[in-house]
Amino acid sequence: MLARIQFAFTVSFHIIFPSFTIGLAAYIATLELLWIGTGHERYHRIARFFTKIFAVSFAMGVVSGIVLSYQFGTNWSHFSRVVGNVIGPLIGYEVLTAFFLEATFLGIMLFGWNRVPRGLHVFSCVMVAVGTTLSAFWILSANSWMQTPAGHEIIDGVAHPVDWLAVIFNPSFPYRLAHMVTACYLTTAFVVLAVGARYVYSGRYPEDGRTMMRMALGLIAILAPLQAFIGDAHGLNTLAHQPAKIAAIEAHWQNEPGASGVPLVLFAWPNEAEERNDYQIAIPHLGSLILTHSWDDTFKGLKEYPRDERPPVAVPFFAFRVMVGLGIVMILVGWLGVFLLWRHRLFETDWYLAPLQHIWPIGFVTILSGWFVTEVGRQPWVAYGILRTADAISPVEGWAVATTLALFVFVYGIVFSGGIYYINRLIARGPQGSAVEPPEGVPSRPLASAHKATRAAINHPGE
Secondary structure (H helix, E strand, C coil): CHHHHHHHHHHHHHHHHHHHHHHHHHHHHHHHHHHHHHCCHHHHHHHHHHHHHHHHHHHHHHHHHHHHHHHHHHCCHHHHHHHHHHHHHHHHHHHHHHHHHHHHHHHHHHHCCCCCCHHHHHHHHHHHHHHHHHHHHHHHHHHHHHHCCCCEEEECCEEEECCHHHHHCCCCHHHHHHHHHHHHHHHHHHHHHHHHHHHHHHCCCHHHHHHHHHHHHHHHHHHHHHHHHHHHHHHHHHHHHCHHHHHHHCCCCCCCCCCCCCCEEEEEEEECCCCEEEEEEEECCHHHHHHHCCCCCCCCCHHHCCHHHCCCCHHHHHHHHHHHHHHHHHHHHHHHHHHHHHCCCHHHCHHHHHHHCCCCCHHHHHHHHHHHHHHHCCCCEEECCCEEHHHCCCCCCHHHHHHHHHHHHHHHHHHHHHHHHHHHHHHHHCCCCCCCCCCCCCCCCCCHHHHHHHHHHHHCCCC
């Protein structure tokens, strides 16, 4: 359990940074292409600003990710022995393709401003964006294979690859890749949106803030509802290949005799000891409609699986509802923002701008919730149908794992706090060279009434 907690802590900490830098690299590359295509200096200014934030996030992602590979050997040596022939090369491909590509062009991207030709710098930003996406490709391929193994054979209890295309493009991989990359773009879009709202609401860097908000809202309005359709397809795939996970997500214990359809449980307190739900609020038939696209079809309940083959119920159940609930909030925020932009009221609507400054964590919380759903829902398997988590552990003393876990929490807490503090300082400093520099003594959140007329004059100078 300590080894599982340690890996859960380090991977949860680590995933925050790649989920941000994957989207941020693509955003910076887009800004650079717009700059070279239009010549508008604001795109160049915003790109330089977010490149500094990217550098800090990328560094923390690299540092926090290194320990994950070591844990395969220190805490999960039997996992490495049984499935290392498959997982090892996939992670190696990520290093040889994605990480080397990023490392090649990252220096030019970070330090090449005004030192290399403009076209080379833009190309470097595009290559870093390609590299981060390639990294997601290989890591998600490895994780998806652990969820839905394919293209291998078991010899003496050890998995050996026999078809690399089947290994890489295993049954759940396309859905996971689309779902995760879209989540990364949405995560970055909400950070950009919050930063832009912060500048517009405070009257600082209004031109750059408006550009950030327009670009972010355009992306959110498209990708947030698209993510719902991708998630639906992913759910159908999970029902086909990991039905016990779906039963845990829905806290579906059994199909009542003679009843048709499965209800959608909006809220309940799963009682695993008694194999039932307490305080349940459910809508009849809606679970069947969502998961089987039929009004009356059913799927297996948790009672139809042996107890030692059921995943824990509470974590997937609640985490899934947090993920879906925040996804609905994303759709509403995006569509409302586009509506206000269409009505030319976006940049003067204080009740929208004020809370929007603080919405930046929504993507990170949603990704972590989804990650808990997919990883806890896979239990008791670490490689589905091949190796149980309890059998993958190394013969390490509990005190050793507890000691390193405490050290990880301490060190990661310092690194995370320092990184967030420095990123917030960069945001407070703002894009250098902007037309409106931050005046001395301006508070980070002034009273809306004191600045409403000023923002209106800045945002609509012709009115």
